[in-house]
Amino acid sequence: MDEFLAKAGSQAVSFAIKSGISIASSYAIKSVSKFIVQIPQEDANKLEILRSQLETRIEIVSFALDLIKLVASKGNTNLQYTLNLTKGLRRDIDEFDNKVNELFEDIQENSTNKKLHSVKIKSLETYMTNLLKQIENVTPFINLSLTTSGTNLSSTLSKKISPSLLLNASNYIVENNKVYKVNPNVGPSFEVTLYTIFYNSSNIDNPIIWKETMKRANLVIKRINTSKIGEYNYIITIKQDFNDGRYHNEDEFQDHEFVLKIEQIKKLVFNVSGRLLKLEENDSPVLILKTESDAISDGNQLIKWYALGGYDEPELPDSENEEQEEVEKEEEEEDQNNVVDQFKDALDTCISNQLPASRSIALLEYIIRLLSLQHDDEKSLLEITDERLSIYLNDENAYSKVKEKQVDVHEIINALKNMNLG
Numbered sequence: 001m002d003e004f005l006a007k008a009g010s011q012a013v014s015f016a017i018k019s020g021i022s023i024a025s026s027y028a029i030k031s032v033s034k035f036i037v038q039i040p041q042e043d044a045n046k047l048e049i050l051r052s053q054l055e056t057r058i059e060i061v062s063f064a065l066d067l068i069k070l071v072a073s074k075g076n077t078n079l080q081y082t083l084n085l086t087k088g089l090r091r092d093i094d095e096f097d098n099k100v101n102e103l104f105e106d107i108q109e110n111s112t113n114k115k116l117h118s119v120k121i122k123s124l125e126t127y128m129t130n131l132l133k134q135i136e137n138v139t140p141f142i143n144l145s146l147t148t149s150g151t152n153l154s155s156t157l158s159k160k161i162s163p164s165l166l167l168n169a170s171n172y173i174v175e176n177n178k179v180y181k182v183n184p185n186v187g188p189s190f191e192v193t194l195y196t197i198f199y200n201s202s203n204i205d206n207p208i209i210w211k212e213t214m215k216r217a218n219l220v221i222k223r224i225n226t227s228k229i230g231e232y233n234y235i236i237t238i239k240q241d242f243n244d245g246r247y248h249n250e251d252e253f254q255d256h257e258f259v260l261k262i263e264q265i266k267k268l269v270f271n272v273s274g275r276l277l278k279l280e281e282n283d284s285p286v287l288i289l290k291t292e293s294d295a296i297s298d299g300n301q302l303i304k305w306y307a308l309g310g311y312d313e314p315e316l317p318d319s320e321n322e323e324q325e326e327v328e329k330e331e332e333e334e335d336q337n338n339v340v341d342q343f344k345d346a347l348d349t350c351i352s353n354q355l356p357a358s359r360s361i362a363l364l365e366y367i368i369r370l371l372s373l374q375h376d377d378e379k380s381l382l383e384i385t386d387e388r389l390s391i392y393l394n395d396e397n398a399y400s401k402v403k404e405k406q407v408d409v410h411e412i413i414n415a416l417k418n419m420n421l422g
């Protein structure tokens with residue numbers, strides 16, 4: 001499926017590139033800071049210099065390490081050995097964090113033992129110096145690997161990126177970061193048509209068939225409150241809406257709903273036409289999700305594919321159109337006579353803070369991309385670097401790229417940060 005979508009020219013981006021080094025190092029740096037405030041000022045000044053050097057070097061190499069992880073995951077064998085080297089660095093940072101915490105606990109438990117304090121301070125200085133040397137030893141190999149692999153470190157964005165969609169999606173996310181404890185919904189709900197894969201083993205030439213699973217469904221993205229698995233966690237809920245212009249048996253009228261965690265989405269593929277999936281009745285854009293199930297088979301995660309298209313209202317026969325027009329005319333006349341009721345309804349809508357449903361698959365794509373980034377980096381969208389943002393927005397599929405003008409990600413980020421969010 002991955003190869004088919006690539007050759008079809010679909011725009012795609014892979015996730016599962018959590019900024020592991022950066023996150024692990026942030027805990028280590030915080031541990032050092034806690035340690036420093038507990039020791040004499042003279043010793044603290046020396047350790048603060050080392051802490052600052054360590055933080056700066058880790059920030060410099062962390063993006064390169066994330067990029068290596070991403071490129072290596074796509075099959076670039078030139079980076080596999082470097083990836084193993086960076087795993088060693090991640091392990092050293094984790095061990096460093098544990099050692100600092102142990103030293104900090106020892107000092108707290110023996111607050112009056114000045115001789116022990118001196119030993120622990122010297123130990124921390126040694127640990128920090130050794131970790132700095134480890135980073136300096138790894139850095140030349142990182143540079144060499146990136147140079148020989150031809151990996152692009154540019155933070156420019158493709159012209160295909162829509163600034164308006166990006167800003168709209170960002171606006172919804174930034175606003176949700178403020179109010180998620182009161183209103184967990186991120187952006188509007190989406191009216192979609194859901195497709196899933198049916199494997200037809202009898203058809204050797206075309207064993208994969210996409211089938212319509214829900215003609216009309218309501219998709220909602222919510223931020224969930226839990227301190228156990230990080231701060232920025234989201235679920236996507238898709239619930240069938242039987243008001244789709246089709247006949248349904250009474251047996252069908254039950255909750256058809258499933259929930260998808262944002263971290264389960266490993267790849268996002270956007271295509272301008274559902275005909276790519278041989279969905280002849282759908283010529284509108286589709287968003288394809290490659291996901292990993294929580295279930296495990298033969299020691300491996302189960303991969304699932306879903307496709308989402310914007311829901312289209314069924315066309316009514318001419319007779320029904322005439323009846324609908326007559327009903328609408330009567331409703332319009334009634335509305336004109338009930339201005340006060342209209343105002344009350346509008347006021348109620350504002351109070352409930354409910355956004356009108358959207359059928360924009362493109363907007364949904366941008367929201368999912370940015371939420372995945374916020375989840376992976378465990379940071380607010382406005383704190384994430386331009387380079388990380390470019391990884392999650394730029395198309396990774398060479399087949400879909402054409403010679404085009406590039407736009408600078410910094411321009412869009414500046415516009416985003418200067419937005420008046422009310």
